Amino acid sequence: MQCFQPAVESTGSSASIWASSTTTKENSLSLLEGSDQKRKRMKNESDISRLSPSMRNQLEACASLKGEQVAARVTGNNAEKDEWFVVKVMQFDRETKEFEVLDEEPGDDEEGGGQRKYKLPMSCIIPFPKKNDxxxxxxxxxxxxxxxxxxxxxxxxxxxxxxxxxxxxxxxxxxxxxxxxxxxxxxxxxxxxxxxxxxxxxxxx
Structure with a gap:
């Protein structure tokens, strides 16, 4: 991507020409970014529509867990042992098939002692049965x-x-x-x- 150099002080029409050129480029860049975002959105929607019905249902089920507590494995595949905790689902990304979850009550040995967020694949999440069912x-x-x-x-x-x-x-x-x-x-x-x-x-x- 081309970088614009800082404008040097000048007088007369040259300064206004540079400003006009910069404004035109910025407007063009804004239009291009908007077009790219639209194409990406259309591509994502198209990708999801091509999924099998069972996979679409699975993604919908994952998305419906937003705000719910689930069981989550927060350790990697190379860890000596698996660690599972109760976490809250903040959101689910259908494109990456990843959950963003919040550990609301981390242990006392956790750095900072505050709440921690994780991004986890579907394989690391198990929904709990519904309390009222x-x-x-x-x-x-x-x-x-x-x-x-x-x-x-x-x-x-x-x-x-x-x-x-x-x-x-x-x-x-x-x-x-x-x-x-x-x-x-x-x-x-x-x-x-x-x-x-x-x-x-x-x-x-």
């Missing part, structure tokens, strides 16, 4: 490994189902979290159904 939750049987929010935190860990809500006639699972030993035994902890999701394939803990 138990039928939206998977029915995990006893012995099934799941990912669940540890009581009193916003972190999710691997756990084993001891008893599902329907057997207990409540809205809570009874779970045993891995590495949660007390006096040599794993305590059983009650976790609401809407804080329990399927354990991702290849989970590292």
């Amino acid at each position: 138990p039928s939206s939750a998977p029915d995990f049987p006893p012995g099934r490994h799941v990912l669940a929010v540890y009581p009193g935190t916003t972190a999710l860990y691997k756990a084993t189902v001891v008893s599902p809500p329907r057997k207990r006639k409540t809205d809570e699972y009874l779970l045993e979290f891995d590495d949660d030993e007390e006096d040599g035994a794993l305590p059983q902890r009650a976790v609401p159904f809407y804080n329990v999701v399927p354990l991702p394939d290849g989970h590292r803990q």
